[in-house]
Amino acid sequence: MARNILCVRLEHTTRQRWQKVLYKRQSFPDNYVDQSFLEKLRKNVHARKYQYWAVVFESGVVIQQLCSVCVFVVIWWYMDMGLLAPQWLFGAGLISSLIGYVLFDAIDSGIERNQSGQTRWGDLKNSVVFVAFTYGFSPVLKTLTESISTDTIYAMSALMLLGHLIFYDYGANAAIVSSTLSLNMAIFASVCLASRLPRSLHAFIMVTFAIQIFALWPMLQKKLKAQTPHCYMIITLLFALSALMGLLTISIVGTVLFALLLIAISCLCPYCLIRLQLFKDNIHGPWDEAEIKEDLSKFLM
Amino acid sequence: MAYRREGNQEQLLSSIISTVNSHKSPACARQAHRICMVSDFFYPNMGGVESHIYQLSQCLIERGHKVIVVTHAYEDRKGIRYLTNGLKVYYLPLRVMYNQSTATTLFHSLPLLRYIFIRERITIVHAHSSFSSMAHDALFHAKTMQLRTVFTDHSLFGFADVSSVLTNKLLTVTLCDTNHIICVSYTSKENTVLRAALNPEIVSVIPNAVDPTDFTPDASRRDNNTITVVVVSRLVYRKGIDLLSGIIPELCQKYPDLHFLVGGEGPKRIVLEEVRERYQLHERVRLLGALEHQEVRNVLVQGHIFLNTSLTEAFCMAIVEAASCGLQVVSTRVGGIPEVLPDDFIILCEPSVKSLCSGLEKAISQLKSGSLLSPEFMHDKVRTFYTWRNVAKRTEKVYNRVASETVLPMGKRLDRLITHCGPVTGCIFALLAMLSFLFLIFLKWLIPDDLIDTAIDATGLNGAWTRKYLRNKKKKENTTNC
């Protein structure tokens, strides 16, 4: 018996350590579990630590876009009620566009303009062509949807504006993001709504306003955000306040709800994100599909 | 067992049967199992899983077990067929949904599978590949029918995206009450244990094998004026063909005598064609298109270096085949690849163009200085690493182990499902298990077990095919075993 034990012990010492290789016939059973099992398991490798205020700052884009939609609808309401003369809106739009245009170049002191090679003459030409076309087609826009019931138009515009908010490029890298689709949906909504205004001049001005607020304004915002974050914060706040004020003149309940929505998005959602981050449990290991990190398109250029 | 050699054949067989039945026989007597391999993937479809099932079945038949294969119908190949050595294959008329995998409802295949399990008197159901829904179905039914179950996982899975989350959940459900699981590499074992939240003790690692006689070196086929790099793989993203499209121009500019030979077909072929066009490499980069299995060897022996750029791989058969043909292997260090070949046979690189290029350059400089191992030496080594006989022997051990285990009774199975698979999924699948149990009772009432004709065994003890074959084989084995 003693000899037997000795034998076993000897065998143990002479036994090689288990190796993680398949080509060797090892003296371990096939279902052997070594101490090194799952040694290469990594957790939450790509998990990011978020700062609360940074997330709040980033949520500004969503706030801005919600407010844009709100402002657009409020202005349309004023026009529809006849409380706002189209000439006034056109004048205000023209002035703010010019200010924005100057700001756009002033922020980065014209660096981007030099890089892209866009000339002022080209800008002027583009805008003149656009305004002329819109003006020319506005009678058509006016009559385009006459055969469609007003309820359908409202439902469609609501859907389109919602779609605009969903597909808008907030800076996330996701498949659903499509800035073209988003812009198209917004313009479609504006055309729908404009066609319900009393005259074709109204329709023309509504569509140009939609272009200003959905196409030009976000471009300026993006630049502001990149160059002067503080300024951007203040502008976002002011914009949100003005949207709320505008809404207040129409409906108090709507204003309260909209304010709650804005607060939830800018304060509550970041908090949830950071709390839920703690529950993240991502598993990584040698079995993961390797990522190709290099840019291979250069070989095909 | 030697004393039996004197007796005549009938006696020998009956004595084996009696030892199997009595169970308390001396350790020398082997248990004969009746095994049913189930997978959506089988010949005429070609691939790693298919050849694994075929080769493993052949070796198990050789060892005296009864093996049948159940798969779905491939075009006009329906019904029952016999392959070499009486391997019986059932091609069931089930609808194929996606990628050669059948639709799963967990119920529609029960009547047929039950009929087959009973008529073939199956004792162990062995399912293959987590991509095959038929395998999942069969495991589910086998457990309802109180049969022992074994599952072989052939692939690696991530944890990040939605599809893998769902597949992993399904795998958890299927494997939580499966008797034993086989993985093809240690990395694959870690992966499967994590994915299905298993006890690692019930997971065995049994690598794939290659048929060494199919992959012999032939140095005369090499063109020694040039250096040829061979790539044999499906041309898809997961095989890292994008990396290859970066390596080819990089190295072709550096080495004027370098040639590439690419075998395989797939959506990424266009990328390679563009590279070839862009850098005017028509002479030096040959795209051979899809290769038949028997052609692979002829392509391999034309090269000096084998390049594998896979981004994920459970067990890379291709590099073993290449090493068996005597090629120096350069490969990415992903999945189970580092476990497959010893360090002097393989140069491992990171999955990037830069790292793979330096790996290839190292191989080329070794080739030029003549410090590479000789093809014959490599072949002789590799042929001892992975053989199907060895795989069958180790799988048989798993079967023996499983045969001594008990199958969970229905109540415990429901418990296990609910406690193991999370509250929602667990309850849903417990309900499904319950339903399939009731369905089975209904089927038993509709067609009682004794109304099902027992099939005539083609393989195994007393198998019609093996009877003659056994006569020669058994005697040989008796002399070697005891």
Add this chain to the structure above:
Amino acid sequence: MAEERGYLAVSGARITLQCLHHSASCREFQVRCPRLQLRSLSAVTCCVWLVAYGLFVVSQNSMVLSASIFITLIGLLAYLHFVKIDQESLLIIDSLGIQMTSSYASGKENTTFIEMNQVKDVVINEAIYMQKVIYYLCILLRDPIEPHAISEVVPLFQSSKPRLDCLVEVYKSCQEILEQRKKS
């Protein structure tokens, strides 16, 4: 010389196999299925009529009732004449060939004859039938152009579908005759 034995069909129904040894080189096998039972007939009729009566109560249209009577009658006739096979027989004559006869419940008979030099072999094969895997007896026909190839497979006892033990009985008997032919 005739012997009659009871067997089971794949579906569990009782069938009888009658082997008639007319002479050394001529044998006949008759598989008889159970006759149409009054019980099942009346059950089906009752069901149809009850459904028809229900429809009649809802629709208040007496056409439904007359139509149902008509449908049952026509259905029964068609079933007896085209579907229900009472007896299937296989006559194998060494020098001539194989004749298969199926008799319907109405008395209609369907006969097929295969010449002996067309017959390559008689075998038992397996097939997937509905949700079952069954054995069946079949005649392999020789390809007239290539003598080693099989041009067609003719299944036997298609409607009664006897179980394996019954098939083996017939198979052995058939093989005896085919053997004799090969020898001579």
